[in-house]
Amino acid sequence: MNKNLMCIIFLLVMLGSVGCAKSDVEELPAVRGETPPLPTLKSGEIELPVVLGSHSWKSDVDKAGPMELLKDYKPVPLAADAKVKVVFDYKPNPSEIYIREFDPNSGAYISERKLDSGSFALWTISSRGGPRFYAIDARWGVDGNGVAAQATYYFQAAIEGIADGSSGSEINEISSAVREAAWNDLSPESAEVQEAGLSEMPIVKGGGEPPKAEQLYKVTFKTNKDALLGPIVVYVDGDTGEVLGYGLRM
Numbered sequence: 529m530n531k532n533l534m535c536i537i538f539l540l541v542m543l544g545s546v547g548c549a550k551s552d553v554e555e556l557p558a559v560r561g562e563t564p565p566l567p568t569l570k571s572g573e574i575e576l577p578v579v580l581g582s583h584s585w586k587s588d589v590d591k592a593g594p595m596e597l598l599k600d601y602k603p604v605p606l607a608a609d610a611k612v613k614v615v616f617d618y619k620p621n622p623s624e625i626y627i628r629e630f631d632p633n634s635g636a637y638i639s640e641r642k643l644d645s646g647s648f649a650l651w652t653i654s655s656r657g658g659p660r661f662y663a664i665d666a667r668w669g670v671d672g673n674g675v676a677a678q679a680t681y682y683f684q685a686a687i688e689g690i691a692d693g694s695s696g697s698e699i700n701e702i703s704s705a706v707r708e709a710a711w712n713d714l715s716p717e718s719a720e721v722q723e724a725g726l727s728e729m730p731i732v733k734g735g736g737e738p739p740k741a742e743q744l745y746k747v748t749f750k751t752n753k754d755a756l757l758g759p760i761v762v763y764v765d766g767d768t769g770e771v772l773g774y775g776l777r778m
Contacts, residue, residue, distance in 0.1 A: 558620060558668035558676040558677050559586060559668070559676060559677045562585075562586060563580065563583070563585060563589075564580060564585050564677065564679035565616055565618035566580060566681070567614050567615060567664065567666070567681060568615045568616075568617065569613070569615075569683055571604075572610075574606070576604050576612065576683050576684075576685065577601045577683060578664070578681050578682065578683045579597045579682050579683070580597075580679065580681055581679075581680040581681060581682055583678060583679035583680060584675075584677060584678045585677050585679065594661065594663065594682040595661075598661070598682055598683075598684055601684065602684075603659040603684040603685050603686035604684070604685050606685045606686070606687060607650075608649075608654075608657065608687050609651055610650055611647045611649050612647060612648055612650065612685075613646060613647040614627075614646060614648075614664065615646070616666070620668065623667055623668055623669060623670035624642065624665075624666075624667045624670050625642070625643040625665070625666050626640055626641070626642050626643065626664070626665040627640070627641050627642075627643055627648055627653055627662060628640045628641075628653075628662065628663045628665065629653050629654055629660055629661065629662055629663075630662070632661050639653050639654070639655075640653075641653050651687075651711075652707070652708050652711075654687055655707065656687070657687045657688060658686060658687065659684060660686075660687055661684045662683050663680055663681070663682055664681040664682075664683070666678065666680075706745045706764045706769065707747055709764050709769040709770070709771055710749075710764050711749075713762060713771040745764045746761060746762075746763055746775070747761070747762045747763075748760070748761050749761075749762070758775075759775075760774070760775075761774060761775025762774055763775070
């Protein structure tokens with residue numbers, strides 16, 4: 529066997545070894561370390577404290593309730609349309625992540641959103657302002673047979689730009705869905721949106737009949753051109769989530 533052929537065979541063997549090593553790295557097991565990784569939550573330059581709750585990792589661990597875990601932290605003030613980015617400095621990333629708002633008194637979940645893009649706007653989950661409390665449900669190795677690992681995390685925020693007030697889970701779910709339907713229907717002028725508020729509006733302000741709907745909602749988006757044009761107003765059918773029309777701007 530000549531030297532050139534031996535060199536070619538050697539190179540092919542080495543390349544195969546590198547490929548196998550790379551594959552091994554890409555297929556890291558979901559569970560490594562003694563505890564689940566802690567995500568980083570940021571809105572712009574503002575970092576939100578996050579704490580680890582109960583989890584199933586190398587073993588099942590039950591922790592104290594969320595309010596006990598959060599007692600040493602204060603809610604971080606954020607605008608209603610602030611986007612929060614969730615980052616896990618860990619490979620592999622969770623297969624699924626859910627963001628849930630919960631009632632601080634009962635612990636019951638009020639609303640839920642599956643995180644698909646790595647970030648979310650607070651108003652898509654919360655329909656009320658003031659201190660709000662959230663859980664992150666992260667799952668690794670999700671398949672038809674279950675999950676390889678799961679962890680719950682908690683954080684809090686003080687939402688500005690939405691009226692304070694208590695509400696039940698049904699009202700919160702309707703409000704969040706209605707607001708999101710209005711947001712998704714907006715044209716590029718949605719970039720002007722600074723905050724959003726939701727209120728039931730059975731009659732169109734300024735006269736005229738509203739579009740026919742048993743539950744008609746008016747979603748008002750305040751913008752930086754309100755002094756000239758007034759806010760953007762979107763009317764949504766609360767039963768179907770369909771956008772029925774817009775309010776008149778000046």
